[in-house]
Amino acid sequence: MILLRVSPLTSPKIALPFFFLTLFLSVASSGALVFYGIWVAVPVEGYDGGKKLTIALREGVFLSLALIILILFHLLGILTWWIALMIFAVFLLIEVALHV
DSSP, X not given: OHHHHOXXXXXXXXXXXXXXXXXXXXXXXXXXXXXXXXXXXXXXXXXXXXXXHHHXXXXXXXXXXHHHHHHHHHHHTOOOHHHHHHHHHHHHHHHHHHHO
């Protein structure tokens, strides 16, 4: 809806924040579904459905935050491949620290 109804050229103060908000929500929910499917397929002792869903939601939010940061860096013109790897590495290390 944001992409089709609101032009970032005529009203960037409205279009860009809502674009990033919808991108965050869509990537977080899609990522959570994918990660939940992965967690269901992996046999882990002692994890019930709620624990797996919580982990999947956290991983989906981290994935969407990393993607938002990547897009912001790209818009600012400072994104390179090694910066992208470091951004994903930071979120991977946060997830590893929270998982233990």
